[in-house]
Amino acid sequence: MIESTPARTDLCKAAPRAHPRPEGQDRYTISEVVAFTGLTAHTLRWYERIGLMPHVDRSHTGQRRFTNRDLDWLTFVGKLRLTGMPVADMVTYAEMVREGESTFEARAELLQRTRRDVLARIAELQDTLAVLDHKIEFYADARRAPERF
Amino acid sequence: MIESTPARTDLCKAAPRAHPRPEGQDRYTISEVVAFTGLTAHTLRWYERIGLMPHVDRSHTGQRRFTNRDLDWLTFVGKLRLTGMPVADMVTYAEMVREGESTFEARAELLQRTRRDVLARIAELQDTLAVLDHKIEFYADARRAPERF
DNA sequence: AGCTTGCTTGGAGTGCACTCCAACGTTTTA
DNA sequence: TAAAACGTTGGAGTGCACTCCAAGCAAGCT
DSSP states (O other): OGGGOOOOOOSSSOOOOOSOOOSSOOOBOHHHHHHHHOOOHHHHHHHHHTTOSOOOEEOTTSOEEBOHHHHHHHHHHHHHHHHTOOHHHHHHHHHHHHHOGGGHHHHHHHHHHHHHHHHHHHHHHHHHHHHHHHHHHHHHHHHHSTTOO | OGGGOOOOOOSSSOOOOOSOOOSSOOOBOHHHHHHHHOOOHHHHHHHHHTTOSOOOEEOTTSOEEBOHHHHHHHHHHHHHHHHTOOHHHHHHHHHHHHHOGGGHHHHHHHHHHHHHHHHHHHHHHHHHHHHHHHHHHHHHHHHHSTTOO
């Protein structure tokens, strides 16, 4: 049962992009999408509920059938997630996509703000790297001279 | 009342290092530490409860009196927090510090693992930057040619 | 002495992003 | 055709990192 995969979505770590999708199809079941994206079925349903997906097709019995477009969107959402953008902002973006071209400006702004945040975060991380290296070197020194007096 | 400051600690954003501490003192009240670190008093007490602080001194009436050493530690903890290290790992590190030199090896390892995580995260963010730039350029193009046919 | 402001505690509550459950219907495989 | 695997739903639960609360003691000022 795939439902029970933990998949610890570290909010700051990559989803394990498992299989690449086999081109030549355009209707995927939820478990296929799970395999392609590394998201859980729970998360996919939840994304739909909160409005983070464009309307997902259903089979005649009501089961979800995802398209290649949906997979592309999920790949993009995955990238946004990696930026650290809150899900609420992604939903806003998705809503703007649904509204059409009139929201181009606002979408660009949201993305630019995100871009600035990413740059700031990278700078922050590089700062911490300096501190980490400093400490690590201290421990290395301590090992090299374990009984200096 | 300082207690009610929201201070939205974004887990991926810098604390607003407010005042630099005035050298020449070695016993600070909790509200002074709040001013120096940007953490809330709640968070400072919580850090102590979970074992993330070395034993904090108390006044004769039981109020906390933080030292410069405590402030240095909090600065370091702030850096670790920026790396995205989970609090549980920081507590582990703090415990090792309390154990003494016998844990130098393990501490270095933890820091090295963290360093690798930071490098990976930076790479990830740089990846998202490419996607973001691609999209932003698309919207810029759309603005430059608003009525192409 | 009275008032205001600050500090104490244990425990409960919050927000985010999932994560899981029960109960049931559908599809695929043997 | 029967069993096993997969799909559906609303709503409840989880884990993290805080964040807040109530009730009460303490310190400083007038």
